[in-house]
Amino acid sequence: MKEIIIPKNLKLKLFLCLGVIFSIFASVAYLLIPQGLEQLIDHKVIVIKMIVKLGLLFVTNLLFNFISSFLLLTYAEGQIRESRYDSALKLLKTDVSFLETSLSGELSSRIINDTEVVRQFLSEVIPSAISSVILIFLTFIVLLRLDIGLSICIFCGLLLMVAFLTPLSAVSRKYAKKKQSHLNSLSGYLTEIFQSINLIKLNQGYNKIKKQYNQKLLNTSESSFKYSLVDSFIGPIVYVVLFIVLGFIFAYGGYRVSEGSLTVGTLIAFLIYLFQLLTPFSNIGQFANQFAKTKQYVSVISSYRNLPDEDEGSIDVDNNEFLSLEFKNIGFSYGDHDVLHNINFKINKGDKLAFIGPSGSGKTTIINLILKLYKPIHGKILFNEQQNLRTISTDSWRKKISFIAQDFESLSGTIYENLTFGLDSLPNDETIKEALRKVNLLEDIEKFEQGWHTLVGEKGSKLSGGQKQRLQLARGFLKEADIFIFDEATSNLDSISESIVLSSVERYLSEKTVIFITHRLATIKNVDKIFFIEDGYIAEKGTHEYLLSHYQKYKLYLSKQLGNTRL
Numbered sequence: 001m002k003e004i005i006i007p008k009n010l011k012l013k014l015f016l017c018l019g020v021i022f023s024i025f026a027s028v029a030y031l032l033i034p035q036g037l038e039q040l041i042d043h044k045v046i047v048i049k050m051i052v053k054l055g056l057l058f059v060t061n062l063l064f065n066f067i068s069s070f071l072l073l074t075y076a077e078g079q080i081r082e083s084r085y086d087s088a089l090k091l092l093k094t095d096v097s098f099l100e101t102s103l104s105g106e107l108s109s110r111i112i113n114d115t116e117v118v119r120q121f122l123s124e125v126i127p128s129a130i131s132s133v134i135l136i137f138l139t140f141i142v143l144l145r146l147d148i149g150l151s152i153c154i155f156c157g158l159l160l161m162v163a164f165l166t167p168l169s170a171v172s173r174k175y176a177k178k179k180q181s182h183l184n185s186l187s188g189y190l191t192e193i194f195q196s197i198n199l200i201k202l203n204q205g206y207n208k209i210k211k212q213y214n215q216k217l218l219n220t221s222e223s224s225f226k227y228s229l230v231d232s233f234i235g236p237i238v239y240v241v242l243f244i245v246l247g248f249i250f251a252y253g254g255y256r257v258s259e260g261s262l263t264v265g266t267l268i269a270f271l272i273y274l275f276q277l278l279t280p281f282s283n284i285g286q287f288a289n290q291f292a293k294t295k296q297y298v299s300v301i302s303s304y305r306n307l308p309d310e311d312e313g314s315i316d317v318d319n320n321e322f323l324s325l326e327f328k329n330i331g332f333s334y335g336d337h338d339v340l341h342n343i344n345f346k347i348n349k350g351d352k353l354a355f356i357g358p359s360g361s362g363k364t365t366i367i368n369l370i371l372k373l374y375k376p377i378h379g380k381i382l383f384n385e386q387q388n389l390r391t392i393s394t395d396s397w398r399k400k401i402s403f404i405a406q407d408f409e410s411l412s413g414t415i416y417e418n419l420t421f422g423l424d425s426l427p428n429d430e431t432i433k434e435a436l437r438k439v440n441l442l443e444d445i446e447k448f449e450q451g452w453h454t455l456v457g458e459k460g461s462k463l464s465g466g467q468k469q470r471l472q473l474a475r476g477f478l479k480e481a482d483i484f485i486f487d488e489a490t491s492n493l494d495s496i497s498e499s500i501v502l503s504s505v506e507r508y509l510s511e512k513t514v515i516f517i518t519h520r521l522a523t524i525k526n527v528d529k530i531f532f533i534e535d536g537y538i539a540e541k542g543t544h545e546y547l548l549s550h551y552q553k554y555k556l557y558l559s560k561q562l563g564n565t566r567l
């Protein structure tokens, strides 16, 4: 909580301090007004002089309040901006294993919506709580000086109010927590639905989604309703207690005035002070409520901000040519699910190889380890025979790799933006054309009215499957990667598209290292070495011909995959 209240930034610290100071000044000016009124009513001062003085107090109070609000709003906005910035960037930098357990919509909702609650807490609740404490403290001093008996009346009344409101606030906090958690879950759910719209349409999922969505809406409105219901009791309770206190003051104060031990001016001043105390007390009640609520949000946002970076390595390999990568006794598990066991192989510069094997055998996991998306649990991966991949800067390592996936991960920008995404310097038009030509994509793109400035749509929806793979490959050419990894990238292509990709690989990537995960015969036949993965082990390795003649399971696997196609 401290890190969100106290800014790291010196300028914001200054805004916070000045904001609080001006809020105190405003409170003092506000406090002096009833006293002036008392003197005016009881004719203790010259009327005109006092009216001017009261006018000045009003203006000062307004002005200081305005300055204080301006400063505190600037501070709160700054804090929230930093918090949103840090948490989103931390999520981008942290291990993918953390992100896998959260819905992306829920994460964005926490960063955007939860921080709104924190912003309100910083810009409104904290300042008003501070000035309220000061106001209550100073008011009681003034009241005690005016009349002890009436002060005790007010004090008892306020204690009564606190006694009623405290348990109510606890219940209200509980529902506020539930409400926000349901809202976040709803937001995450909706994002997921909109991202999977085709899946839902094509699998007749509408009715199921309708039911689930309705249930989530019901949960959200139930907690929201309970929260508002509890909150709606607070106002009437305040008024009932207020009327009780007022009754006492009128009765007791009236008696004292008739007795002559109290002036009318003092009684009126007391009443005004009583009304003035209402807002500060309600502010403090709100503070207790909001503090618990905000603390919960802050703890989530802070947990994002304090996530460890995925990058453990610091050695920069930007200028080191890729020569080899070696898996030595690698073992890996997701949680307690063992996936890879004792994996050993070496990839040299220029190798063309493929990992094949049954679904779930661990092929993608091997690639994930190469990409440093996960770290091995046993063994080590050596870069150029010497450096442990763990010690190498992840950014500089990934610059050497072009990953071409079956599911095209694109930004919703233009073809150009997708082609050049992540490049250190922007290539000129001729270089882009050359890259597109190498993958037979230039003609296709020139057919679009806006050429490569055409928007690709969400997840590249304006491009065909083959065009998406070729676009990714062209991005790899522009990146001048050393290693090209195709994860089932050719699997869904028709044989013409597949042969375009394969001939690009053959023509332009002869010097590069190319790794495929595939079950396509044409691709397999193109590589120098195949690793057959089964149950997390390398069951056998060799060329296609070798495996066909020496490893029965390989032949069987391909026959199942390819049906009647001749091997």
Ligand SMILES: Nc1ncnc2c1ncn2[C@@H]1O[C@H](COP(=O)(O)OP(=O)(O)OP(=O)(O)O)[C@@H](O)[C@H]1O
Residues within 6 Å of the ligand: 100, 334, 337, 339, 357, 358, 359, 360, 361, 362, 363, 364, 365, 366
């Ligand atoms: N992020 C993850 N968390 C937990 N388990 C996972 C995760 N990713 C994969 N697995 C599990 O690890 C095992 C190996 O998965 P992997 O994706 O490496 O297999 P694969 O051989 O690439 O399969 P496919 O050919 O179907 O893509 C599977 O049992 C899978 O359920």
